[in-house]
Amino acid sequence: MSGGMTLFDVAQRAMSAQLVRMNAAASNLANAGSVARSEGEAYRPLRPVFAEQLDQATGLSTVRVDGVHRADVTPTRVHDPDHPLADENGDVWTAPVDENAEMVEMLEASRQYRNMVEALSTAKQLMLETMRMK
Amino acid sequence: MSQGLFGIHGAALEVRAQRMGMLGSNIANAATPGYKARDIDFAAALQARLGGADADVAAGSAVRYRVPVMPSLDGNTVEMAVEQTAVAENAVAYSATLDFLRGRIDKVTRALRGE
Numbered sequence: 001m002s003g004g005m006t007l008f009d010v011a012q013r014a015m016s017a018q019l020v021r022m023n024a025a026a027s028n029l030a031n032a033g034s035v036a037r038s039e040g041e042a043y044r045p046l047r048p049v050f051a052e053q054l055d056q057a058t059g060l061s062t063v064r065v066d067g068v069h070r071a072d073v074t075p076t077r078v079h080d081p082d083h084p085l086a087d088e089n090g091d092v093w094t095a096p097v098d099e100n101a102e103m104v105e106m107l108e109a110s111r112q113y114r115n116m117v118e119a120l121s122t123a124k125q126l127m128l129e130t131m132r133m134k
Numbered sequence: 135m136s137q138g139l140f141g142i143h144g145a146a147l148e149v150r151a152q153r154m155g156m157l158g159s160n161i162a163n164a165a166t167p168g169y170k171a172r173d174i175d176f177a178a179a180l181q182a183r184l185g186g187a188d189a190d191v192a193a194g195s196a197v198r199y200r201v202p203v204m205p206s207l208d209g210n211t212v213e214m215a216v217e218q219t220a221v222a223e224n225a226v227a228y229s230a231t232l233d234f235l236r237g238r239i240d241k242v243t244r245a246l247r248g249e
Contacts, residue, residue, distance in 0.1 A: 060159050
C-alpha cells in the first residue's frame with residue numbers, strides 16, 4: 001500500500017470483514033434445512049476467520065479475513081423414506097446449521113460494524129474541526 | 135517557535151490523534167481471535183514528547199496492553215464498553231485541546247490586527 005495506513009483504512013477493512021461475516025451467516029441461514037443424498041454432499045456451515053494486520057510504520061492495526069472455512073460438523077441423518085433423495089436405507093442428510101448461533105453471529109457482526117462506524121464518524125468530525133481551525 | 139505559541143497543546147493534540155488511531159484499531163479487531171487491546175498512556179506519551187522525543191517514539195514508548203475485565207475464550211481482550219468510553223473521553227479531550235489552540239491563535243490574530 002502506498003503511503004501510511006490511516007484510520008480510514010483501518011475502519012474500511014474492519015467494516016468489510018464484518019460484512020464477510022454477515023454474508024457467511026446469511027448463507028448458512030439460507031441453507032439451513034437443505035437436504036442432501038449423502039453425508040459428503042450435505043451443506044457445511046461457513047466460518048470466516050479473522051486475523052490482525054499490523055502496520056509497523058504507524059502502529060495501527062486493522063483486520064483481514066484469513067479465510068472462510070467449512071465448519072467441521074456432521075450433518076444430521078433423518079429417516080424419511082418418501083423423500084426423493086432418500087438412500088437405500090430411506091435416510092437423507094440435512095445441513096447442520098444452528099439457526100440460533102447464526103442469528104447471534106449476525107447480531108454481533110452488526111453491533112461491531114455499527115461501533116466502527118461510530119468511532120470513525122467521531123474521528124472524522126474531530127479531523128474536520130481541526131481542518132476548519134484558522 | 136510553534137512550541138512557544140502553542141505551548142503544551144500542540145504536543146497534546148498529536149498524542150490525542152495517535153490515541154484515536156490506537157482505539158480505532160482496537161474496535162476494528164473486536165472479533166479477531168487472540169488480539170490484545172492496546173492503549174496509549176496519555177501522560178507518559180506527553181511527558182516523553184515534551185522531553186524532546188519524536189512524535190512516533192513518544193507514542194510508541196507509552197503503549198500499554200489493556201487488562202481485560204473479563205477475558206474471553208478466544209484470547210481477544212477488546213471490550214466494547216471500555217473502548218467506547220475511551221473513544222468518548224479521547225474525543226472530548228481532543229475538542230478541549232482544539233479549543234485551547236483556537237484561543238491562542240485568536241489572541242495572536244487579534245494582536246496582529248491591532249484590535
